[in-house]
Amino acid sequence: xxxxxxxxxxxxxEELHVNLDKGLNxxxxxxxxxxxxxxxxxxxxxxxxxDTKVLYHQDRKCIVEARFDVKSYDLKGYFEANDLDxxxxxIIRREISPAGKSRAFVNDTPVxxxxxxxxxxxxxxxxQQFDTLDxxxxxxxxxxxxxxxxxxKLLASYQTEYKEYKAAEKRLKSLEEAAxxxxxxxxxxxxxxxxxxxxxxxxxxxESKEQLLNRLAGTEDIQRVASSAxxxxxxxxQSIVNQLQSISQDLDNIKELDPKLSESYERVLSSLEELxxxxxxxxxxxxxxxxxxNLAQETQDRLDLIYRLQKKxxxxxxxxxxxxxxxxxxxxxxxQKMDGEINEIAxxxxxxxxxxxxTAAKLSTKRKKTAKSFAKDVENSLATLSMEHAKIEARxxxxxxxxxxxxxxxxxxxxxxxxxxxxxxxxxxxGGEISRLTLVIKSLxxxxxxxxxxxxxxIDTGVSGEVxxxxxxxxxxxxxxxxxxxxxxxxxxxxxxxHHYFVYKHETxxxxxxxxxxxxxxxxxxxxxxxxxxxxxxxxxxxxxxxLIGK
Numbered sequence: 001x002x003x004x005x006x007x008x009x010x011x012x013x014e015e016l017h018v019n020l021d022k023g024l025n026x027x028x029x030x031x032x033x034x035x036x037x038x039x040x041x042x043x044x045x046x047x048x049x050x051d052t053k054v055l056y057h058q059d060r061k062c063i064v065e066a067r068f069d070v071k072s073y074d075l076k077g078y079f080e081a082n083d084l085d086x087x088x089x090x091i092i093r094r095e096i097s098p099a100g101k102s103r104a105f106v107n108d109t110p111v112x113x114x115x116x117x118x119x120x121x122x123x124x125x126x127x128q129q130f131d132t133l134d135x136x137x138x139x140x141x142x143x144x145x146x147x148x149x150x151x152x153k154l155l156a157s158y159q160t161e162y163k164e165y166k167a168a169e170k171r172l173k174s175l176e177e178a179a180x181x182x183x184x185x186x187x188x189x190x191x192x193x194x195x196x197x198x199x200x201x202x203x204x205x206x207e208s209k210e211q212l213l214n215r216l217a218g219t220e221d222i223q224r225v226a227s228s229a230x231x232x233x234x235x236x237x238q239s240i241v242n243q244l245q246s247i248s249q250d251l252d253n254i255k256e257l258d259p260k261l262s263e264s265y266e267r268v269l270s271s272l273e274e275l276x277x278x279x280x281x282x283x284x285x286x287x288x289x290x291x292x293x294n295l296a297q298e299t300q301d302r303l304d305l306i307y308r309l310q311k312k313x314x315x316x317x318x319x320x321x322x323x324x325x326x327x328x329x330x331x332x333x334x335x336q337k338m339d340g341e342i343n344e345i346a347x348x349x350x351x352x353x354x355x356x357x358x359t360a361a362k363l364s365t366k367r368k369k370t371a372k373s374f375a376k377d378v379e380n381s382l383a384t385l386s387m388e389h390a391k392i393e394a395r396x397x398x399x400x401x402x403x404x405x406x407x408x409x410x411x412x413x414x415x416x417x418x419x420x421x422x423x424x425x426x427x428x429x430x431g432g433e434i435s436r437l438t439l440v441i442k443s444l445x446x447x448x449x450x451x452x453x454x455x456x457x458x459i460d461t462g463v464s465g466e467v468x469x470x471x472x473x474x475x476x477x478x479x480x481x482x483x484x485x486x487x488x489x490x491x492x493x494x495x496x497x498x499h500h501y502f503v504y505k506h507e508t509x510x511x512x513x514x515x516x517x518x519x520x521x522x523x524x525x526x527x528x529x530x531x532x533x534x535x536x537x538x539x540x541x542x543x544x545x546x547x548l549i550g551k
Contacts, residue, residue, distance in 0.1 A: 001483045002124070002453050003067040003089070005045075009056040010064060011037045013514045018501065024479035026494045027487045027516075028527060029503030034514030035487045038503070039126065039457055042066070044094040046124055047117035052100045062096040068123055075122060084109055090123075092116065125442075126455040135412075135438050136426045142367075142410050144441060145394060147449035149370035151363055155405070158359040162404055165352040172345045179338050193328035199305060201318050201325075209303050216296040226286040234279035241279065244272045353402065360406035367408055368396055374444070381440040384470040385463075387433070389418035392425075435459045436471070443474045446481055453483040460490040468492040491531040495548035500524045524549065 071088035251265040528545035529537030
């Protein structure tokens, strides 16, 4: 509900403040006084674009601020989703600078126009003579049928599952795209992994294999040198061992003659024993080392494989190759896991789709039943507004795809004339016919559908007499449960006001300025009398005005 509207420096309004209330708020005034300018200012609050042409003083900024009571609206989730502070009293402000820059605020937090437009859809429903967006909207047409059919609980259950279904669909699409991209590389990744896996690499084998190959490559040299050294030390006639034995015998004979000779003798014996050990080791090496070309080739082949893999993967160690092998295995496992998740989500979607179609079928049955009673009720109401021959149908057709409202498509077909062919509402109804039709439909759903503040701008154009009385009754009934604002020239509608505001203008030396005031009970009688007969009003008009208000 709109609590108040404050306007500064807008069009022919220098400064204006108006408090609004529950029920029917009527706005009247002379032609050109600025009644519709109020709606223009409210349009800024609803996110409509503006430029510096709206500035009353070109050197000052324009400010339009509206306060709303939103405690009965389910808006907390929207505020949280858009990182806005939630209060039950909402303040929306628009500012237009002399340079043309526009800014919007929700509870003092800057917001974009798109957020403002989305938010105010729940707060204000402005209907002007040629503003027929709602009634032409298939979404709104479906909401009307669901509201009248009492489908809220069933539809809420459907939409909860539908959100889950769409989330699963989005996840499935993402996984399938990722899987398709991964599949292009999977064969190559699998080949690389298999190659490394079959190589059965071990962390420390490269160094040991290189040492073995070096040893195998030197087998002939080992045998040649070991054999030659063994022969020189212990095998030849003039071997070192034989020479040392001869020397030791000679020293043994004279060692007692000098202590130094005795020491030399002992050292020769020690050297002799050491050389005999060396000779034995060399003989053992010579006999144990065997030239094995097969082992050498096998070792070389293994090292060649290791070197090739390192070069291919641009690394230097087996440890790095094993890390790559692990990474490749992870990628293959991820692909397999992804395939499993895809199958799982696809199965879940199949189950959800089955459930959604069953619920959609129930909704469709109820909507078709509601469509018949809806048409009858609308036609009866239109007949009271001098549209006795008007016909309307809410035509439902099947959709190929699940939507947020089920499997139904809806479009209203209409004819205003007797015997006329029904055509799509958007193509056949005039502005006046749309105005009456909109009023009738909104009055039908007023008790079952959450409606924001309803604003009617001269919806009574071209209507008078008994039709105006009927229209006044409909608007008055709407206002019993909803805040309604109506700019009107109809005394019948004005007489139904719970709060009657009068827009007037006065001239200064240089400009025309618009103001607004809330009329007292006596002021209302005079204003409605003027609407009936002119200014000044006749006594009969005053009496008639009292009678209208009394009714």
